[in-house]
Amino acid sequence: MRSNLKAFLFLPTLALAMDDIPLYLDAGCTNKSIPGSYAQGPSDMNLPTGTNGGGEIPINCTEQLTGTDAMEIKLLRALNNGEYFDFQVKTPVDRYFLLQGYKDIRFWVKNKLSTPASFAISAQNASYSVGAAFDTTVAGGADWQQFVIPLSRIADTGLNALQFSQPSKLSANGIDILIDSITITDGTQNGSLSIPTAVHSPVPSNWGPDFLIGSFDNRPLGTTKKIYQAGTYRYQYVMPDIMTQYSPSGKGYIYDYIKESDTMGVKTAIVFYNLGKSGEGYSAVTANLASASYMSAYVSRYEYVLSQMASAGSKDYILVLEPDMYGFLMTGPNGVNFPPIEDPTKIAVNMDAASAAAGVTYPANFVGWATYMVQRAKTVLKSNGVIIGHMPNHWGVNIPGQVGNGRKEAHIIGGMTIARFLNRLGPQGIGDVVFVEKTDNDASNKTSANWFWDSTGYWKYFLWTRCIAHGTGLSVAGWQVSEAHMTDPNTNTRDNAAETFLQHPGWWVDGGFAGILFGPGNPGNANYGTITDGNWFVDSMAAYEQNPYPLPTVTAIHPTSAPGGTSLRAVSEPDGFRLEGWTGSARVRVWDLSGNLLYSHDQTTEDPVRLARTHGMVVWGVGDRVRLGSGSALLP
Numbered sequence: 001m002r003s004n005l006k007a008f009l010f011l012p013t014l015a016l017a018m019d020d021i022p023l024y025l026d027a028g029c030t031n032k033s034i035p036g037s038y039a040q041g042p043s044d045m046n047l048p049t050g051t052n053g054g055g056e057i058p059i060n061c062t063e064q065l066t067g068t069d070a071m072e073i074k075l076l077r078a079l080n081n082g083e084y085f086d087f088q089v090k091t092p093v094d095r096y097f098l099l100q101g102y103k104d105i106r107f108w109v110k111n112k113l114s115t116p117a118s119f120a121i122s123a124q125n126a127s128y129s130v131g132a133a134f135d136t137t138v139a140g141g142a143d144w145q146q147f148v149i150p151l152s153r154i155a156d157t158g159l160n161a162l163q164f165s166q167p168s169k170l171s172a173n174g175i176d177i178l179i180d181s182i183t184i185t186d187g188t189q190n191g192s193l194s195i196p197t198a199v200h201s202p203v204p205s206n207w208g209p210d211f212l213i214g215s216f217d218n219r220p221l222g223t224t225k226k227i228y229q230a231g232t233y234r235y236q237y238v239m240p241d242i243m244t245q246y247s248p249s250g251k252g253y254i255y256d257y258i259k260e261s262d263t264m265g266v267k268t269a270i271v272f273y274n275l276g277k278s279g280e281g282y283s284a285v286t287a288n289l290a291s292a293s294y295m296s297a298y299v300s301r302y303e304y305v306l307s308q309m310a311s312a313g314s315k316d317y318i319l320v321l322e323p324d325m326y327g328f329l330m331t332g333p334n335g336v337n338f339p340p341i342e343d344p345t346k347i348a349v350n351m352d353a354a355s356a357a358a359g360v361t362y363p364a365n366f367v368g369w370a371t372y373m374v375q376r377a378k379t380v381l382k383s384n385g386v387i388i389g390h391m392p393n394h395w396g397v398n399i400p401g402q403v404g405n406g407r408k409e410a411h412i413i414g415g416m417t418i419a420r421f422l423n424r425l426g427p428q429g430i431g432d433v434v435f436v437e438k439t440d441n442d443a444s445n446k447t448s449a450n451w452f453w454d455s456t457g458y459w460k461y462f463l464w465t466r467c468i469a470h471g472t473g474l475s476v477a478g479w480q481v482s483e484a485h486m487t488d489p490n491t492n493t494r495d496n497a498a499e500t501f502l503q504h505p506g507w508w509v510d511g512g513f514a515g516i517l518f519g520p521g522n523p524g525n526a527n528y529g530t531i532t533d534g535n536w537f538v539d540s541m542a543a544y545e546q547n548p549y550p551l552p553t554v555t556a557i558h559p560t561s562a563p564g565g566t567s568l569r570a571v572s573e574p575d576g577f578r579l580e581g582w583t584g585s586a587r588v589r590v591w592d593l594s595g596n597l598l599y600s601h602d603q604t605t606e607d608p609v610r611l612a613r614t615h616g617m618v619v620w621g622v623g624d625r626v627r628l629g630s631g632s633a634l635l636p
Helices: 253-264 282-290 292-312 325-331 352-358 366-380 408-423 455-472 497-503 505-510 536-546
Strands: 021-024 038-040 070-075 086-090 104-111 117-124 134-138 145-150 161-165 175-185 212-216 233-238 267-272 317-321 386-390 433-436 476-481 513-518 569-573 576-580 586-592 597-603 616-622 629-635
Touching (some): 117 175, 134 145, 233 253, 282 292, 282 325, 292 352, 325 408, 352 366, 366 386, 408 455, 433 455, 455 476, 476 497, 497 505, 497 536
Parallel strands (some): 212 513, 267 317
Antiparallel strands (some): 021 175, 038 086, 104 175, 117 134, 586 597, 616 629
């Protein structure tokens, strides 16, 4: 017989759990050490050669706790007086981390010797000085064990690196320890780094059932041809000169562009690119956002474009908002070596013209701007249908070595940071999908890093996009992904993104993608307006369109009542319970009263929550980006 379990209000400290910050998870065994770290010690320590003069933390790829490797501190003798060692795990994004709200640093240690191993833990602070040291000892011959160090013991308001060094009192023993899975937490473990290996988020109803593709087309009106077009959509930029661009019909350039799309049998995507084009950098963009005169002209352009889209009468428009701007804003006023801007309410925006145009009073900040841009488009284009999204930049959150090339942890932090920023735009401002780029050039034209990615490079890229998709609950769409391919006779226009998609569409779908708009970034990159590549790109995409990759079926989550658990209930089951009261699939999490995460799965109301050998009170929550309900249950 089933009995109802009484539901209570969700504990606020758990509901507001902060994302864990990964300091070290894996270096990857193609490396000898942790890139960007720092290590020094006696010459007979295990410092690797050929890595920044032996100055990076060595890794062990045979005895890791998780992933591929563990960091290793090894000196098979006691330190002599005057000798020392310092192993500094720098923050993966090479930025100073503010630690307000965080409580501790957690890591796992294994002592390979039979004698106790002693070391000190400290933090490198804002001035690059090292703070107070905390001595600790690992018993000899022990298996992996977790250490939890309160931040209050070692750090002030933030840190640049976590340091492992000799203890304050030298030990009589040598040291041979492995350290793995170093994270900064808020003390609850609810912001765990359990990032799904695949993220399949809902898509807008007018997206279609298959992975969508399109391509860039800025050829002069009347000169483009269908044979140059790849996919369902073609896209064009809208820049500050839009109101003076030539229009053969006299009804406006955007109107004519859309009508031309109609004659070609394709749909239209518009990239609204004004703020990043009007002035580059944080100071220039924020000055324009705060300027009444600039924003008055800006709103006039946006209203003009929306009216042309409406009057042209086409259906299912795509609208990409402001490439580059997000990167400039999130980088912040002090550059990439300082914490990024994560709170859009702190960015002032003059919303007078927008409020007047829409007849709505918007807050004078970036949340108000996002709400106006998204909701105004949906209002004006209601009868047409529009898919709208923001285009945040990976370079705005600093992945040293560049996306696809830097540390795994930096990709996680970057994706989570972008997701937090977008979530703070609110449900009216976040949009329908998130657009992401690869780079602004074909791989052959990039010298800053290796952009001809192998499977490892794409895996890191998809880790970044999975964090965005998982964190926002929205699907991701590629934008400005290079059309170039490796068989182009011109070696200056080569990339492997198109071939990688055609060979492995499932990689992209599991990375959170629902579509790609292919196109060049800067001038001089591939855009096949003439058949210079033997027609490989257009023909290959046309063949794909004959048998497109189907998107997984995902049911959007819609709460049946206000959040807070009032419409959800817990029903007892053997070894656990079942939650009822919502439709579709949702993330279900269960914690004990100490905040330890016991269970986390995407499921429907038909799926039981199995918690064998768990007794007493537990706390549950349903929903991810949108919390559908929460409560507690007493397990006998």
